[in-house]
């Protein structure tokens with residue numbers, strides 16, 4: 001199970017371990033649990049009312065689990081007999097009952113695990129619970145976003161980014177134990193990365209209340225939208241920083257990613273040129289279009305391949321639908337195709353847009369192409385190569401790409417955030433202490449009033465607790 005949600009692990013553990021030891025329980029307490037073998041296999045019978053204390057202990061978590069996930073593994077099981085029967089006896093034949101496989105590319109590429117309904121009771125309950133947690137967080141963020149007047153509110157941005165983080169590649173950097181040393185994270189980078197992964201406000205980005213109104217206009221409000229548009233603001237998640245040309249972040253992430261792609265492609269033994277010049281000048285001498293990567297000898301059909309890398313945002317104007325997380329990448333893909341496809345074909349080249357998003361999504365086309373290159377290279381060396389080996393190389397590649405996107409994006413946010421703090425510090429403060437003070441400690445707030453009213457009681461409590469401690473000590 002690894003490190004996951006402790007609360008869910010805890011809930012799942014008790015009923016599951018009781019089921020696991022039911023054979024021993026039946027031996028030790030034959031009057032309570034009987035396991036008989038008849039024609040249809042094992043039959044478990046539990047005298048429900050014989051051990052009410054134990055029964056309630058098991059049924060409590062069971063009921064909580066059922067409440068959280070009514071359609072889960074425990075659906076319709078209302079007694080100990082039913083639960084033990086289903087999981088003790090059913091465990092063996094359930095495992096053979098393979099679920100109808102959904103043909104997901106990600107399973108094929110080794111990025112996603114196979115979905116099966118079998119498996120241990122504990123992991124099934126745990127998966128149910130975690131799924132439920134995800135669904136309720138989804139709903140909560142959606143509700144908050146819907147309450148706002150505009151889609152560009154912090155809550156709206158948060159919801160869209162949340163959706164764009166739910167995929168098989170965005171979080172891969174977390175699984176990279178042996179990242180290349182260039183992708184190891186400094187402590188502040190790690191904090192920023194975790195904030196990005198969980199879309200919580202970044203502690204290094206100035207909060208609105210830390211800056212007075214004039215200063216805020218100069219630092220936190222961005223001019224990148226142009227003079228007659230609604231001005232954009234540096235949001236607490238750093239999403240604007242990642243998308244804003246003024247900060248230079250998009251280029252930085254793009255360029256680093258291009259270099260990573262070149263390194264990975266060269267490990268396959270491919271001859272790769274970075275930003276080839278004059279690729280199209282036989283068609284038009286003034287043509288200065290320079291795609292990012294040229295591969296002279298790709299595996300498969302002999303035609304040379306050009307890749308052009310793009311890292312899209314996830315909350316921009318190209319995202320019309322919240323739930324359609326691939327929309328920005330798809331739109332960029334089509335734009336790139338329109339820009340290069342025709343001229344590439346005229347030059348005998350295959351053009352492939354390599355589209356990523358700064359949340360770590362990878363567009364299907366480039367994902368599929370990379371997988372095929374890895375596969376063909378490995379099959380060339382060993383025609384009998386196991387598909388698992390190909391998958392693990394693919395996982396390594398996507399992990400590296402995810403780590404590069406994450407690290408450069410997090411570093412960029414940190415750099416800009418530090419810059420904003422410097423900017424604010426370089427002007428003398430004019431804010432009053434009330435603007436800078438934390439809400440909870442504000443002397444003019446309700447909290448403070450209540451604290452003062454309770455003071456007498458608090459003093460009494462303090463003496464009481466301390467005298468207890470002294471007598472115990």
Ligand SMILES: [Zn+2]
Pocket residue numbers: 222223224225232240244245246
């Ligand atoms: Zn901007």
